[in-house]
Amino acid sequence: MICFPNCKINLGLSVINKRTDGFHNIETILYPVQLFETLEIIKASDNKFSFQTSGLTIKGNIDNNLCLKAYEILTADFDLPPVKIHLHKNIPIGAGLGGGSADAAFMIKLLNDLFKLFLSSDKMKYYARQLGSDCVFFIDNKAVFAFEKGDLFEQINLNLNNYFIAIVKPEIHINTSKAYSGIKPVKKEKSIKKIIELPVNEWKFNLFNDFEEPIFKTHPEIKNIKEKLYDSGAVYAAMSGSGSAVFGIFEHHINIKGTFQNCFIWQGELFRCSF
Numbered sequence: 412m413i414c415f416p417n418c419k420i421n422l423g424l425s426v427i428n429k430r431t432d433g434f435h436n437i438e439t440i441l442y443p444v445q446l447f448e449t450l451e452i453i454k455a456s457d458n459k460f461s462f463q464t465s466g467l468t469i470k471g472n473i474d475n476n477l478c479l480k481a482y483e484i485l486t487a488d489f490d491l492p493p494v495k496i497h498l499h500k501n502i503p504i505g506a507g508l509g510g511g512s513a514d515a516a517f518m519i520k521l522l523n524d525l526f527k528l529f530l531s532s533d534k535m536k537y538y539a540r541q542l543g544s545d546c547v548f549f550i551d552n553k554a555v556f557a558f559e560k561g562d563l564f565e566q567i568n569l570n571l572n573n574y575f576i577a578i579v580k581p582e583i584h585i586n587t588s589k590a591y592s593g594i595k596p597v598k599k600e601k602s603i604k605k606i607i608e609l610p611v612n613e614w615k616f617n618l619f620n621d622f623e624e625p626i627f628k629t630h631p632e633i634k635n636i637k638e639k640l641y642d643s644g645a646v647y648a649a650m651s652g653s654g655s656a657v658f659g660i661f662e663h664h665i666n667i668k669g670t671f672q673n674c675f676i677w678q679g680e681l682f683r684c685s686f
Contacts, residue, residue, distance in 0.1 A: 412525050415447040416513035418502045419548060420576075420651045420658050423603040423618040426596045434560050435591060438603045441545075442554045442569065444576060446677050448510060449499040450478070450517055452525060460493035466500035477515035477542055484538055485522050494525075503675045505584035507652025509545045516549030556604045569607060571660070571681040577645075577667050579636050580656040580675040585626060590653035593625030611660065614647040622653045633657060636671065643667050 422440035429435050448466070455461070462479055469476065478498055485491060496518075502510030516539050523530045530538075532550055539546035544562040548555065555564035606617050627634035633650065636657045640648040645659030659667075660681070668676055 412453070412521055413449065413451040414517050414521050416450055416502075416510070416517040416549065417448075417552070418444050418446045418508040418510055418513060419545070420444055420578075421507065421620065421649075422607060422614075423649070424620040424622060424652065425599050425603055426591070426594045426621045427598050428596045430560070435594075435596060436559050437557070437561050438599075439557050439561065440554065440567065440569065440603060440607050441548045441557050441564075442571070442681075443549075443552050444508075444578070445679050445682065446502055446508070446578065448501045448514060449497075450514060450521065451497045452494045452518075452521055454525070455493040455495050458493055460495070462496045462498075464498045464500055466498075467503065469500060469504065477511045477546070478518045480542055481515045481518035481538070482522065484541055485519065485528070489526070489528060491522065491526060494522075503580045503656060505586075506580045506656035506675075507585070507650065507654050508578070508580075508656050509549070509652070512543050512545035513549045515539065515542045515546045516552075520550065556607075565604070567604070567607065571611070573662075574611070574681045575661040575664055576658055576679060576681050577640065577643075577661065577665060578651075578656055578658045578675075578677045579640070579667070579671050581630075581632055581636065581671075582673055583630055583633065583655040585630075585654040587653045590622050590626060593629075594621055612646045615641075618647070618649070620649050620651075623650050626650065626654050630655065636674070639670055640667070643670060 419441050424439040427436040502508050519535050535550045536547045544560050547562045554569045556567050637648045640659030648659040650657050
């Protein structure tokens with residue numbers, strides 16, 4: 412069986428306060444985007460488990476890959492037989508786009524289908540939550556207002572049909588823990604859930620990502636990408652999550668590939684529906 416995990420962007424991100432468990436309470440809007448990976452699993456006819464990757468290089472210990480961890484947590488409860496997994500990586504790592512989280516969530520959904528586990532959406536979210544906050548989002552894969560640790564959701568009516576998006580990621584990896592260390596949490600006067608109701612062309616002056624200010628100080632080249640996206644006609648531009656990818660939302664089809672050097676670039680349409 413085969414599926415196509417997609418990425419997400421954060422429309423605004425407020426760090427509200429630090430929790431007693433060491434995590435932070437946040438507010439953000441998560442929105443699915445059609446930048447896809449390819450994930451395939453088949454039953455292992457030789458009874459030998461295998462995991463292979465292609466596409467973008469996945470650095471670090473492969474045993475820590477969230478696809479493997481998703482398989483492991485389901486195997487613990489359902490004693491699944493060995494499988495062969497192939498992940499073709501297209502979503503940049505360390506970009507704030509949730510590629511690894513998407514892979515894990517889609518792995519859970521794929522295993523559910525392949526082995527007819529008949530897991531409900533809530534049960535799949537239960538397993539996804541053990542792997543990371545963003546993982547839960549990709550089970551339903553619809554635009555949501557995310558709060559607390561970023562793993563509790565409220566459905567929102569956000570329609571970005573007819574808008575276009577460009578994603579630019581420089582060769583910079585942002586460590587999430589270090590990014591949080593530069594934040595001074597503060598509860599905002601107005602919730603992102605209300606700000607997102609404004610017209611898109613007003614987001615520039617009202618919808619902010621708290622990670623941008625400290626990260627722009629240490630990586631001015633990321634700030635420069637945001638400014639260039641506005642110069643190219645974006646009605647809204649922001650860093651996604653804790654970076655380092657920056658996206659721009661446009662009212663028309665654009666081609667910015669000649670604007671940025673030594674960067675990953677992806678362009679496409681935005682849609683309302685889930686994938």
